[in-house]
Amino acid sequence: MSFVLGLTGGIAAGKTTAAKIFQEFGAVVIDADQVARQIVAPQTTGWRQIKAQFGETFILPNQQLDRKKLGQLVFADRRQLAKLDQITGPLIKKEIHQQLQH
Numbered sequence: 001m002s003f004v005l006g007l008t009g010g011i012a013a014g015k016t017t018a019a020k021i022f023q024e025f026g027a028v029v030i031d032a033d034q035v036a037r038q039i040v041a042p043q044t045t046g047w048r049q050i051k052a053q054f055g056e057t058f059i060l061p062n063q064q065l066d067r068k069k070l071g072q073l074v075f076a077d078r079r080q081l082a083k084l085d086q087i088t089g090p091l092i093k094k095e096i097h098q099q100l101q102h
Helices: 015-024 032-038 047-053 067-074 078-100
Strands: none
Touching: 032 078, 047 067, 047 078, 067 078
């Protein structure tokens, strides 16, 4: 029998420590923060959608997403945050579901 657990909590709540303990017992850990970074890596669907929605100014010279600049925009404007969530939310969910299948 297998099941899925989710770890949630604020900053420094012990999520990473708990995940490491689960891994020590053989659990597979999928880190949503890591997935969120993967889906906006250069030339991915998420990266292209963000570039199209927010513009070239949010792309660094090395083609990485300028996360700091984008964060400043979206955390100052809920409408912009909603636009970003519409792009990233489904992609994050899709990737997590794919990882759960393996």
